Amino acid sequence: MQRRSFLQRIGLAAAATAATATLTPQSLLAAEAPKGPNTMNIDAALKAITGGKAVTPSKKVHLKAPEIAENGAVVPVTVEVDSPMTPDDYVKAIHIFATKNSNVRCADIMLTPANGAAMFATRIKLGSSQDVLVVAETSTGEFLSAKQSVKVTIGGCG
Amino acid sequence: MAERKSLIKIKPKKFKSGDVVKVNFMVMHPMETGMRKDKKSGKIVPADYITEVKFFFNDTPFTTMQVWESVSTNPVFTINFKVPAAGTLKVVYKTNTGEVQEKSKKLKPKG
Numbered sequence: 001m002q003r004r005s006f007l008q009r010i011g012l013a014a015a016a017t018a019a020t021a022t023l024t025p026q027s028l029l030a031a032e033a034p035k036g037p038n039t040m041n042i043d044a045a046l047k048a049i050t051g052g053k054a055v056t057p058s059k060k061v062h063l064k065a066p067e068i069a070e071n072g073a074v075v076p077v078t079v080e081v082d083s084p085m086t087p088d089d090y091v092k093a094i095h096i097f098a099t100k101n102s103n104v105r106c107a108d109i110m111l112t113p114a115n116g117a118a119m120f121a122t123r124i125k126l127g128s129s130q131d132v133l134v135v136a137e138t139s140t141g142e143f144l145s146a147k148q149s150v151k152v153t154i155g156g157c158g
Numbered sequence: 159m160a161e162r163k164s165l166i167k168i169k170p171k172k173f174k175s176g177d178v179v180k181v182n183f184m185v186m187h188p189m190e191t192g193m194r195k196d197k198k199s200g201k202i203v204p205a206d207y208i209t210e211v212k213f214f215f216n217d218t219p220f221t222t223m224q225v226w227e228s229v230s231t232n233p234v235f236t237i238n239f240k241v242p243a244a245g246t247l248k249v250v251y252k253t254n255t256g257e258v259q260e261k262s263k264k265l266k267p268k269g
Contacts, residue, residue, distance in 0.1 A: 073230060073231065074230045074231075075230070078236075098228055101228050102193070103226055103227060103228060105226045105228070106225075106226055106228045106229060107223055107224065107225050107226065107229060108223065108224040109221065109222075109223045109224075109237070110221065110222040110223070110224075111221055111237075112220045112221065114215070114220040114221075114239065114240060114242075115220065115221060115237060115238050115239055115240065116178035116238050116239060116240030117178050117238040117240075118238075119180075119236070119237065119238045120235075120236065120237055121234075121235075121236035122229060122230075122233060122234060122235050122236065123229070123230035123233065123234060124228055124229055124230055125191075125228045125229070125230050126228075
């Protein structure tokens with residue numbers, strides 16, 4: 001017990017000195033919640049977003065991604081959702097997942113009717129060959145999804 | 159912190175008010191995942207990636223993005239925007255290291 005309390009005290013002292021040291025980005029990182037490699041799997045991530053609601057595959061969601069990507073570090077992904085984007089009926093959010101990355105979440109885009117059309121494009125990293133999953137949340141509370149498998153020749157992580 | 163290079167591009171270049179245009183936002187950012195090892199020293203490169211991107215029009219936010227480490231190096235974010243009138247488009251982004259930077263561009267619709 002003594003040994004444990006001693007170790008705890010040492011740990012506290014170390015933390016205190018780290019906090020009082022100059023605010024380098026590294027110390028800022030340490031002060032924050034455990035960020036860095038986030039290890040959420042696809043089921044947990046989906047649950048965190050939908051709150052347990054069903055996700056239905058839909059033809060309204062158009063996902064454009066290459067079938068074969070030579071370089072996994074740069075995979076262009078374009079998502080378009082058919083929606084009138086009026087204040088009554090619009091796409092609230094688009095979520096992009098890479099199902100086999102160590103952190104499956106790539107980007108969550110919160111849209112408003114001011115966007116005029118529901119579209120998002122970016123480039124993502126894929127660690128290995130896997131499915132890219134897109135979930136669109138509408139203002140009526142529906143979750144629509146689209147999926148495409150991408151073959152990766154050279155991994156993009158690590 | 160030094161300012162990072164960023165760029166806002168509007169497509170098409172000529173547009174009228176009420177048109178839907180494509181807004182391209184590009185940043186020069188390493189997007190380190192915190193899992194990659196430096197080849198020379200063998201040490202893990204600390205995580206440094208963009209976590210949030212916000213788009214403003216005349217200081218009213220219209221699109222927010224939560225971004226994670228699996229977005230590529232030097233990311234490009236493309237969204238649509240319906241231009242209501244002339245005004246300023248501003249993009250603010252944050253990183254996990256606490257860096258906050260912004261970039262703005264004036265929109266001048268013709269007609």
